[in-house]
Amino acid sequence: MKTVVTVNIPPVNQNQSMITVTAAIIRKEDTVLLTRRNQGQRLAGYWEFPGGKLEEGETLQSCLEREIREELGWVIQVGEVVATNIHTYDRGDIFLVAMEATILSGTPTLTVHDDMAWVPVPNLLEYQLAPADIPIAKALLNKPSSGRLLPMTGPDFSSNIDQADYENGL
Helix, strand or coil: CCCCCCCCCCCCCCCCCEEEEEEEEEEECCEEEEEEECCCCCCCCCEECCEEECCCCCCHHHHHHHHHHHHHCEEEEEEEEEEEEEEEECCEEEEEEEEEEEEEEECCCCCCEEEEEEEEHHHHHHCCECHHHHHHHHHHHCCCCCCCCCCCCCCCCCCCCCHHHHHCCC
């Protein structure tokens, strides 16, 4: 049975639009996948956790599954929410939802990226990350030894995971 992840999307200022974007935290041994935005794309040359925009009628899981299939050619299984972040770009706000993902099948094919790298978590901030992805990388760095992520707070990070959810394993 597939578990559906729900996340409360924060209210949007009437003068701005906010889009919801999903990001995959795909692990291989002690590394995490980063992909680099291709030339001609917004944020060209920046590294990111792969994913993309939530389309009307999609769940967070189906969005991430679709985006990874389209961008990388992989079929994935989506797990729990790792962290969330609200970031303001010049074109508006994004609500980024990062979720664990496991590769089930497929051969990697880059379509909107020009490179990919399996990066040890302690080295994530050495890459030129897209600004919205930096707090997600910091959340991964703050992972306690229990394997759970610490909730993040601060001016550049908004988490919709409350303490009760955290204590109950999200």
